[in-house]
Amino acid sequence: MQAVDVMNRDVVSVKPDLTVREAAALLVEHEISGAPVLDPQGHLLGMISDGDLLHRVELGTGEPRRSRWLEIFSASHDAAAYVKAHARLVKDVMTAGVVTVDEATPLDEVASLLEIHHIRRVPVMRGDEVVGIVSRANLVQALSIAPLEPNTLQAVSDREIRAMLMGEIASHNWALSGRNIIVRNGVVHLFGYYVWSPAQVQALRVAAESVPGVKAVEDHTCATPATVGM
Template sequence: MKAKDVMSQHVVTLSPGNSIAHAAQIMLDNTVSGLPVIDDDGTMVGIVTEGDLIDRMELGHGPAPELSTQQARDDFIKSHSWRVQDVMSRPVVTVNEETTIEEIASLFSSRKIKRVPVIREGHLVGVVSRADLIGIIARSKPSLIAWGNEALCLSIAARLREMLHPSICPTVTVIEGTIQLRGTIRDENERRVIRVIVDGVPGAGRVLDQMQLGKPEDPR
């Protein structure tokens, strides 16, 4: 799945000359935490987020004792200017319509951002937000693949061997669709990991957990 499949195409934007109060009101009215900034040519030049507005003078943020450093001057401008162009973040992390949702999710995690504009030939065509990705999870459904007992058992065992050390791989049997897990685990965290792996195998259904706490034997 790609950005073009999940992006919101109706995007509320700002102009560089808009006021900070206008930007804040637009965020509230549209229940969004960030707004792209578009110039007169339709080119995206920045983005204003809640984080850009949190250190404003209206919230009690005052100027530094003196404005002798570049950082102090930058902070003063960002906290006191009434124009969007002085407060917006830039450069902006963007993607194109063919960027995969896996890549977008990775960007959200690594860059600590909540949304990413989608650009086509320099122009904004949509936005993908965290909510758009969460929607994919909400709409997902378990696999409807029907497995026979033996095929399901072999598939689960193979997945466990692929992802776990041999010393903690449980014994798997499947009887009338019920998956039975037996063996020794070191702690409840290992139990949860095994359950997640099993649940992720297409066709997995009811699980009968008969694994015991203890010290697994090392097969070496």
């Protein structure tokens, strides 16, 4: 499998001139822990994550403490920590030099990048355009439905099924942002949270069942806390 087979296509992005508080609200609203920072032309500038917002003066968490040994070589580190703690805008606290992959990157390479760089997600690029995000959660989702024996002959048709389903639901307001759909051996697996009602998941299931080549639909979604008891 490749990045294109598991990536989330509904990319929530952040503008560099957004305030830190606005960015935090956006992450909470979409129930994500990080997002790419894009300029007005859609070019990738960096990533903003909960790690970038951990030490903030507004929270009283301020600048992280360091050991006495580090004090000798810490002028640059201290300056960067001050910016992270006090800056108002995303462009000043984001992480630059982002690790990226393209759509054809094999999942084993994606997993290695996440581990080596101690990151939780990578943007998927098509040239200069961000077309998706692959997170650790997406890899776990793919693992949870992986067959005991890989079936490389099925990969192309699985990809076609996923593309047809994504195209079918793209224009509908019940197609949840934050959803993820993985197709394996003709079986469509739905992951994510529904916000308003189980009818949204039912609509996704019906749409999936109408796609040629789909053998079954497996629902792994669950309600957000706000919908429990509705």
